[in-house]
């Protein structure tokens with residue numbers, strides 16, 4: 001969408017900052033590319049508007065991040081498979097088909113790549129994530145047979161139903177909390193953020209973003225990871 005006219009650049013007379021929609025991996029991460037950058041905690045805790053975390057990670061991860069930042073839990077998890085409005089948890093897909101693909105992949109001699117405990121998938125409700133150091137071709141073949149898609153976020157391969165996406169989840173939350181998507185500012189880094197960028201008023205890709213996110217964003221930032229996101233917060237606050 002074109003930049004929102006209702007969100008003027010930073011000025012002392014700005015009544016309140018815009019609502020935010022933030023990806024996690026690649027966007028709130030340290031410059032090294034992993035681990036949350038601690039510099040995001042205070043600005044997000046003090047942000048005087050809703051902050052939605054929209055991620056490919058399983059439900060407990062963004063909920064825990066909201067909890068530890070100290071902000072209300074407004075969460076899109078599993079690339080839109082799970083939506084939490086602060087009151088209701090909605091599940092927009094089913095894990096059964098992705099689970100079957102994971103079992104076929106394993107039966108063919110491959111591994112999801114997360115070890116026996118597999119905390120990456122343990123609480124996943126609607127999709128399966130596979131480590132990017134595992135072979136992609138057989139995973140895509142099994143997924144295609146099941147009419148599922150595989151997306152590569154740069155952090156994991158996700159075997160999922162094609163229908164849910166982050167943007168639809170963000171719409172549900174915006175409606176529930178009563179914010180106008182045209183006022184929202186989003187930051188992201190990968191293909192799973194394209195649907196978010198399509199529904200918000202103003203979108204930014206960090207400089208480490210993949211081609212799809214760069215093409216979909218209103219603006220590609222000069223700074224990477226949390227440095228990029230912090231630069232957006234400075235500009236729009």
Ligand SMILES: O=C(O)COP(=O)(O)O
Nearest residue numbers: 024025055056057153155
């Ligand atoms: O779970 C992933 O693969 C990526 O997570 P993200 O959407 O927060 O970047």
Ligand SMILES: [Mg+2]
Nearest residue numbers: 023025026189
């Ligand atoms: Mg990301």
